């Protein structure tokens with residue numbers, strides 16, 4: 001399967017790893033939008049949040065377990081935000097379920113924090 005993040009998981013494409021366990025891989029986003037911007041992904045290919053099912057949803061819990069571990073290990077003390085973009089309106093560019101972990105800056109929240117696309 002021609003999936004960028006599957007290739008990152010199997011080492012075909014290099015990445016800056018920040019965390020790995022049996023179920024989950026996390027690495028630095030190549031184009032960070034915050035001082036800390038990691039991507040946390042399940043090792044099993046799921047194309048997006050719209051493909052989460054009763055059979056695979058335990059992997060999402062593993063992603064959030066990993067996020068809490070990463071936040072502790074990296075001393076992210078002031079908080080963090082986790083985002084998953086799903087589908088075209090949300091601007092999903094890589095069709096392998098991934099969660100952006102953003103931190104290191106005071107973030108806004110409200111309608112203005114959702115950028116309207118052109």
Ligand code: AMP
Pocket residue numbers: 004013015028029030031032039084085091092093094095
């Ligand atoms: P999304 O737009 O939500 O699908 O997020 C995809 C993210 O993957 C973007 O933030 C990209 O900067 C990031 N990205 C794309 N290619 C790579 C790569 N080779 N290594 C790390 N991050 C990447």
Ligand code: ZN
Pocket residue numbers: 003004005006007044045046095096
């Ligand atoms: Zn994949």
